Amino acid sequence: MIKKTDDRPVEAAIRGFIAANLLYSEDGFAYSDDASLIRERIIDSLGVVELAAFLGQRFGVRVEQSDVRPDNFDSVAKLAAFVGRKLSAARSEAAQPA
Amino acid sequence: MTRFNHNVVKIDPGVETERITGFLRNGVHRDMKRRGGVVGVSGGIDSAVVLALSVRAFGAGNVTAVMLPDRDSDPLSEQLARELAARCGVEPLREDITEALEGFECYRRRDDAVRRVFPDYDADAGWKFKIVLPQDLLEAGTLNVYSVTAIAPDGREETRPLGAREMLEITAASNLKQRSRMSALYFHAESRQYAVIGTSNKNEHAQGFFVKHGDGGVDIQAIAHLFKSQVYQLARHLGVPPSIQRRPPTTDTYSAPCDQQEFFFRLPFATLDPIWFARDNNISAAEVAQGMGMPELHVQRVFDDIETKQRTTEYLRLSPPMLGPAKPAHASLEACHD
Numbered sequence: 001m002i003k004k005t006d007d008r009p010v011e012a013a014i015r016g017f018i019a020a021n022l023l024y025s026e027d028g029f030a031y032s033d034d035a036s037l038i039r040e041r042i043i044d045s046l047g048v049v050e051l052a053a054f055l056g057q058r059f060g061v062r063v064e065q066s067d068v069r070p071d072n073f074d075s076v077a078k079l080a081a082f083v084g085r086k087l088s089a090a091r092s093e094a095a096q097p098a
Numbered sequence: 099m100t101r102f103n104h105n106v107v108k109i110d111p112g113v114e115t116e117r118i119t120g121f122l123r124n125g126v127h128r129d130m131k132r133r134g135g136v137v138g139v140s141g142g143i144d145s146a147v148v149l150a151l152s153v154r155a156f157g158a159g160n161v162t163a164v165m166l167p168d169r170d171s172d173p174l175s176e177q178l179a180r181e182l183a184a185r186c187g188v189e190p191l192r193e194d195i196t197e198a199l200e201g202f203e204c205y206r207r208r209d210d211a212v213r214r215v216f217p218d219y220d221a222d223a224g225w226k227f228k229i230v231l232p233q234d235l236l237e238a239g240t241l242n243v244y245s246v247t248a249i250a251p252d253g254r255e256e257t258r259p260l261g262a263r264e265m266l267e268i269t270a271a272s273n274l275k276q277r278s279r280m281s282a283l284y285f286h287a288e289s290r291q292y293a294v295i296g297t298s299n300k301n302e303h304a305q306g307f308f309v310k311h312g313d314g315g316v317d318i319q320a321i322a323h324l325f326k327s328q329v330y331q332l333a334r335h336l337g338v339p340p341s342i343q344r345r346p347p348t349t350d351t352y353s354a355p356c357d358q359q360e361f362f363f364r365l366p367f368a369t370l371d372p373i374w375f376a377r378d379n380n381i382s383a384a385e386v387a388q389g390m391g392m393p394e395l396h397v398q399r400v401f402d403d404i405e406t407k408q409r410t411t412e413y414l415r416l417s418p419p420m421l422g423p424a425k426p427a428h429a430s431l432e433a434c435h436d
Contacts, residue, residue, distance in 0.1 A: 038241075038402075044410035045242040049262045052243075065232055065259065068241045070402070 010059070010080040017054045018076070022047045033076040048073060055079070061086040102381055102389030107327050107371045111335030114328075115151065118320055122155040122295070125318045132293040132317070134160025136286045138279055139190060141165075141178035143342055145297040147329050148320045149186055150336040152295050158187040162286050166279040169196045169205075170353045174345075181339050191286065195278045202278070208271035211264045216248040216256070224251035226354035229260070229268065231364055242364075242406070249354050272352070276312025284315075293317035301326045301367065301374075305404065306411020314414065325371040365400065373400045 015029035022042055023029070037043045043051065051073065052063040061083055072082040126132045134156040139145045152161045163186070165179045176192070183190040199205060205221065212227050213219045219227065226249045232240045244265055247257040260268070280294075287294045296316030298308050303322040308314040321329055326347070333343050369390075376386045376397075383401060387394040 038406050038409070041409050041412070045244060046262055046265060048241050048243050049260065049265060053262065065243060065245070066240065068243050070241065073241060 008080070010083050011076055013058055014051075014054075014076050014079050014083075017051070017058070018042060021050060021054075029076070031076075033080075035076075036074050037076075038070065038074050043073070051079070055083060059083050059087065060090075102372075102376065102385050104368065104372050104390065106375045107325050109324075109328050109331055111332050114324075114332060115154065115335060118151050119155040122152065122318065122320060126156070126293045126295075130293050130317060132287075132291055134162070134290065134292045135295040136162045136164060136283050136290070136292045137295050138166055138283050138297065138313075139163045139179040139182060140297075141172075141175035141182070141342065142345065142347060143326075143329055143333055143338065144299050144302075144321060145179075146182045146338045146342045147332050147336060148295055148297045149182060149188065150338060151320055151332075153186045153188065154336075160292070161186075161188055162290060162292065163188045163190040164283060164286055165190050165192045166195055166282055167192070168194065168199055168275055168278075172348070178339070178342050178345065182342060185337065185339055193282045195275065195282065198278045198281075199274055202274045204271050204274040208268050211267035211271070212246060212248065214264055215246050215258050215260060218250070219248050221353065225249065226352075228352040228354040230257065242403070247354065273309045273312055276309035277315070280312050280315040287317070295320050296322060298322050299324055299326050299329050301370070303415075305407040306414045308414065310414045325374065326367040327371045364403065370400065373397055374404055377401050377404055 011033055015033075018037070019025045019027075019029040031040060031042075035042075037047075048068055052068060055061045055063055067082070070078075072078055122135070126135060135152045137145060137149045137152055139149055149161070149163055163179070163183045165176055167176055180190060209219065209221050216225075216227075219225045228247050228249075229244050230247055231242055231244060244260045245257045246260045246264070246268070247255060249255045283294045286292070294316045296313075296319040298313060298319060299321050300323055302308050303314075303319065321332075324332070330343065369392075372390065373386055375381075376383075383394050383397040386392075386397045390397070
């Protein structure tokens with residue numbers, strides 16, 4: 001298992017979800033955050049659906065079909081950046097005067 | 099150097115026909131010691147070509163064509179299958195698998211899952227459904243995430259995202275169809291000392307568009323090395339009825355009509371097949387883009403989609419793994435040498 005020294009909460013939560021629900025691993029997420037989830041055969045079409053549902057439940061992020069692209073979903077780092085952008089957009093929207 | 103173009107997938111259909119019929123004869127007669135072949139005929143182009151090839155390989159008297167409709171099947175499928183069988187000089191058998199599927203509760207299990215997405219869905223009242231992928235692979239490069247489309251009796255149509263649990267249950271229930279068909283084909287094969295001849299093409303086999311132990315459960319694959327566009331070339335050579343050649347490839351699995359492009363391939367075969375050929379032959383995306391008049395990014399997205407489907411469906415093509423012989427206990431090994 002690769003020890004994660006930089007345990008930012010979004011990345012850690014995503015790693016934990018993938019390890020438990022897609023890898024069925026008892027050893028955690030043994031890849032780098034930049035590893036391609038597609039090339040490593042970690043996610044298939046079902047895995048993508050499960051990840052999208054997890055992002056919604058855990059972070060309150062609404063995932064549109066057009067969001068489900070490799071540049072948003074193909075690594076832990078890309079997923080975390082996607083969550084960050086979505087949350088930031090939601091905060092900006094909430095801050096707009098009615 | 100010849101510029102890359104669509105013609106890279108052109109074959110010599112006469113030569114390929116001889117090659118395949120020789121392969122079938124050797125495989126079935128010599129290796130399997132079987133007398134002939136059973137082919138499940140769906141009214142589609144692939145099974146039509148395989149039936150015609152099997153008749154050439156074994157003779158019409160040693161080939162059984164079986165139609166396997168269920169209550170969701172398009173009646174046109176049977177009509178075309180009969181036309182084909184007549185052209186090949188074979189009397190087709192008909193095995194309606196609806197009652198077998200009702201025994202497995204295929205329809206109830208599948209419709210329960212659809213109803214969790216569309217609570218108003220009612221198959222008895224005439225609602226229909228299908229499963230689809232987004233059709234924007236070239237433009238947006240989206241991943242393969244399935245949605246379900248429900249069609250109300252008045253023609254209203256709506257598409258909603260499919261959750262993981264519903265996707266698994268609909269797939270598992272629908273796969274009972276292909277597995278029931280496989281069982282029926284093996285009944286006819288075993289009772290005649292025949293082999294079951296597979297009808298998957300390369301697009302289906304290599305990208306995982308088949309059901310393990312369903313339509314993938316066969317004794318020999320006749321056309322799994324051919325792109326779909328090459329199957330059409332053989333169809334013309336073998337005299338497959340034009341009505342079958344013109345019919346858009348369909349899944350004929352869900353209650354609503356669903357073509358193979360919207361369900362799985364996401365592109366016309368005329369675009370997909372040359373790009374796949376290029377990928378198999380290490381031709382760069384830039385060269386393909388230039389030859390086919392497409393943006394390089396679009397070609398790369400097709401390369402990536404092919405790779406993703408091949409990787410994620412590898413398990414379907416694997417034989418069950420098994421361990422080597424168990425290590426004898428020390429005492430029992432000694433007993434052998436006594």
